[in-house]
Amino acid sequence: MELNDKIRPDLKDFPPYSAHTSPDTLKEQFGLSVEEIIKLDANENPYGCPPRVVQALSKFKSYGVYPDASQLELRRRISDYIGVDPERIVIGAGSDQLIDLIIRLMIKPGDGIINLPPTFGMYSFYARLAGAKIIEIKRDANFQVNNAEIEASIEPETRLIFVANPNNPTGNLISKQGIKELLQTGLAVVVDEAYYEFSGQTVMDWIGQYDNLIVLRSFSKWAGLAGLRVGYGVFPATLADYMMRIKDPYSVNAAAQVAVIEALESKAYLLNQVRDIINERQRLFDQLKRIEGIEPYPSDANFILCDCSRHNAPLIVNELKNRGILVRWFDAPKLRQCIRISIGRPEQNDILVESIKEILGEVKPW
Ligand SMILES: Cc1ncc(COP(=O)(O)O)c(C=O)c1O
Structure with missing residues (x-):
């Protein structure tokens, strides 16, 4: 029996998400552990997770029991952290899972979502999986969003707009006024604040004022819990209720729930x-700026996108990889001549900068 024939025709040429290098690949390719590699390719916390998390997980005894399906304690703790009613908070296995669920809740095949490339790849990934019509409104040369073009593109079946703020991989913010204008379109607006702790800019205080605003946050970046997969969304009350209904009950596992509680206890740390x-x-930006042919873009997140169009970006990425340093390259319009560098520890950043200088000394400009 040919099962390939039974696959949805629209998924037959589905492009895989090109993720950063996984820990297993690191081990195989370099014979090194994650700790030994200078891993600046996935915007993780370079200091790892807080010691309280490690201690609590080593003492935790209830791995044999299903976790709390409604994440009550966790929602209360997050509510204390962000000052929003727990009923509005939905927790997912990474904010990735919430992106998926929001799309499943609101989009039927053929409905539209507005995407603002270059941006985080998972919006279009899940939208395509759901059979959505993806309306792409490209950012300008400085990666700013064009609200007039967005408004003009809205069709009766358009439901949702995703805006990462700050944007990944470009690092820039959209102004609060810009977000207000998007909300005034009446579409559901998902403001993805995965990097909020690094930017300090938020529209969380507008929750309750706009019934079409959703804010997403993550514990992967600032809190050092990327491997445990926890993110949360803050929703209008009725939407939060629908989200909880369609969410699989145990996606936030027991270890993740313990870890978030301890990470929030380690907030000051x-x-x-x-x-x-x-x-x-800032220090890395200044150093990169001094390298000829490398143009870093200002960033409000924990990474810096660099234009390397006077050189060959994939070649730089490869040469760094050969030295055990991982940075990110994207095979996408406007990004092929760029590399994205996550901010590491000072000593890691020093090695990175010296390595780039060395590579550019060795490699002829394109
Ligand atoms: C803008 C943005 N949103 C969401 C995520 C996903 O985060 P999580 O690890 O919580 O799924 C990322 C991760 O890179 C991101 O850059």
Whole structure:
């Protein structure tokens, strides 16, 4: 029996998400652990997760029992952290899962979502999986969003717009006024604040004022929990209720729930690291700017996108990889001549900068 014939025809040429290098690949390719590699390709916290998390997980005894399906304690803790009613909070296995669920809840095949490339790849990934019509409104040369063009593109079946703020991989913010205008279109507007702790800009205070605003956040970036997969969304009350109905009950596992509670108990410790990373972002930006042919874009997140169009970006990425340093390259319009570098620890950033200088000394410009 040929099962290939039974696959949805519209998924036959579905492009896989090209993820950063996984820990297993690192082990195989380099014979090194994640700790030994200078891993600046996935915007993780370079200091890892807080010690309280490690201690609590080593003492945790209830791995044999299903976790709380409604994540009550976790929602209460997150509510204390962000100052929003727990009933509005929905927790997912990474904010990725919430992107998927929002699309499943609102989009039937043929309905439209507005995507603002270059941006985070999972919006179009899940939209395509849901059979959505993806309306792409490209950002300008400085990666700013064109609200007039967005408004003009809206059709009766358009439901949703995703805006990452700050945007990944470009690092820039859209103004609060810009978001207000998007909300005034009446579409559901998902403001993805995965990097909020690094930017300090939020529209969380508008929750309750707009019934078409959804805010997403993550514990992967600032809190060092990327491997445990926890993100949350803040929704209009009725939408939160629908989200909880369609969400699979146990996607936020027991270890993840323990870890988030301990990470929030370590808030001061983590926010200190965030401050260090923000300082390091400026120092790394200044150093990159001094390298001929490397043009870093200003960033409000924990990474810096660099234009390397006077050189060969994939070649730089490969040469860095050969030295055990991982950075990110995207095979996408406007990004092929760029590399994205996550902010590492100071000593890692120093090695990165010296390595780029060395590589550019060795490699002829294109
Ligand atoms: C803008 C943005 N949103 C969401 C995510 C996904 O985060 P999580 O690990 O919580 O699924 C990422 C991760 O890179 C991101 O850059």
